[in-house]
Amino acid sequence: MAPKKRKIRVAFKKNRGKKARAGHELREAIRQDDLDQLAAGERVSGKGQLTRHRTIIATEAEPGSKQDFIPDIEVDRDRCLSGRVLYIVGAHQCRVQIADGTVYVCAVRQVLRTLSQNSRNAVVAGDRVLFEPRDGLQGMILHVEPRSGILGRGVGRSQQLLVANVDLAVIIITAVEPHFKPNLIDRFLVSCEKGGVVPIICINKCDLADPENLLPVAGLYAELGYQTVLTSAANGFGIKQLARIIRDKQTVFSGQSGVGKSTLLNAIQPRLGLRVSHVSHDSGKGRHTTRTAILKRLDQGGWVVDTPGIRQLRLWDVLPEEVEGFFIEFRPFVRYCKFADCMHKEEQHCGIKKAVEDGLISQQRYTSYQKIITDDPEDD
Numbered sequence: 001m002a003p004k005k006r007k008i009r010v011a012f013k014k015n016r017g018k019k020a021r022a023g024h025e026l027r028e029a030i031r032q033d034d035l036d037q038l039a040a041g042e043r044v045s046g047k048g049q050l051t052r053h054r055t056i057i058a059t060e061a062e063p064g065s066k067q068d069f070i071p072d073i074e075v076d077r078d079r080c081l082s083g084r085v086l087y088i089v090g091a092h093q094c095r096v097q098i099a100d101g102t103v104y105v106c107a108v109r110q111v112l113r114t115l116s117q118n119s120r121n122a123v124v125a126g127d128r129v130l131f132e133p134r135d136g137l138q139g140m141i142l143h144v145e146p147r148s149g150i151l152g153r154g155v156g157r158s159q160q161l162l163v164a165n166v167d168l169a170v171i172i173i174t175a176v177e178p179h180f181k182p183n184l185i186d187r188f189l190v191s192c193e194k195g196g197v198v199p200i201i202c203i204n205k206c207d208l209a210d211p212e213n214l215l216p217v218a219g220l221y222a223e224l225g226y227q228t229v230l231t232s233a234a235n236g237f238g239i240k241q242l243a244r245i246i247r248d249k250q251t252v253f254s255g256q257s258g259v260g261k262s263t264l265l266n267a268i269q270p271r272l273g274l275r276v277s278h279v280s281h282d283s284g285k286g287r288h289t290t291r292t293a294i295l296k297r298l299d300q301g302g303w304v305v306d307t308p309g310i311r312q313l314r315l316w317d318v319l320p321e322e323v324e325g326f327f328i329e330f331r332p333f334v335r336y337c338k339f340a341d342c343m344h345k346e347e348q349h350c351g352i353k354k355a356v357e358d359g360l361i362s363q364q365r366y367t368s369y370q371k372i373i374t375d376d377p378e379d380d
């Protein structure tokens, strides 16, 4: 079936039409560019530049797609360069790298921001984009290629994309309290599954813990079929294995602040130059050393995105009744539930609860499941 075309009404941003401040020529250029495009093809309702809304034709994204709408705006590909977004600067600018390594400072076309549910998601680290080069290594992004492999979460009433176009997500927790939060891993696992990303679980700071204490958790996830690595960025333990896993892949490193994401990446590739905290902030609420998601090319092949630490991961677009499907070990027991719509909470004759009682499903995973279906993000 051909994708549906739809007319959508989009509101101009309030500041639209205001005079740009001096020194913001690029931003002013974007506005001008948008207005040119409007004149060229997009249908403007009412009073041209003065209207607060306009109607544009967009293709409705396929169900389950990572984007809301793909605007039907002709982009002259011959005039554009294609590149990969390294990171976002401020609200409307980003650094884009092209194949030969040159980095451009790009602005993002207003219409792309208007069209995404959350304007911060218009362009994210990892995106493949087409941009029109301007003088002095500047450019304007006109098109974002369809995304695959995303990691996102719910913030307020919308989704915040953390990164796009990744194959793997290395979920990092530490071997030491209080970072050791299995529930966060379970949320990541669901989010990865939803976003089409393969999760890898990494337990870092193994130099600070007795490895024996880690075996139950590492064993649990390994038994469920998730690849699990134990590392220490301090003494090099497990670093080669981690490097091998991410070779030639597009990977995101994610986890709470202070777990050692940037330190691990610097250990995998010295001179990567990622800023790390000098003090070990083990409270779990430590300051965020990495402020924005940054994409880096690895000498050994592949790319990695270092991300700012997150304290909680609220799942986005996951219905409570879908959650059991993401807990792979639940699957064989669901058929023993008496009620087809059993949520495995207070219901009688529940196959899942019986399996937990019998030790066939871990109590910790069941507790996680309960927290996820009640949308309790456990901010601590």
Ligand SMILES: Nc1nc2c(ncn2[C@@H]2O[C@H](COP(=O)(O)OP(=O)(O)OP(=O)(O)O)[C@@H](O)[C@H]2O)c(=O)[nH]1
Residues within 6 Å of the ligand: 204, 205, 206, 207, 208, 231, 232, 233, 234, 235, 256, 257, 258, 259, 260, 261, 262, 263, 264, 275, 276, 277, 278, 279, 280, 281, 287, 288, 289, 290, 291, 307, 308, 309, 310
């Ligand atoms: N003992 C020990 N300390 C580590 C290890 N890995 C990282 N650290 C220390 O943990 C602290 C935090 O490391 P970062 O790499 O900045 O942590 P991060 O996860 O990037 O944190 P954010 O950027 O804030 O999200 C630093 O003081 C590191 O030296 C490790 O394996 N063992």
Ligand SMILES: [Mg+2]
Residues within 6 Å of the ligand: 261, 262, 263, 275, 276, 289, 290, 306, 307, 308, 309
């Ligand atoms: Mg960091």
Ligand SMILES: [Zn+2]
Residues within 6 Å of the ligand: 337, 338, 342, 343, 344, 345, 347, 349, 350, 351, 352, 353
């Ligand atoms: Zn049940």
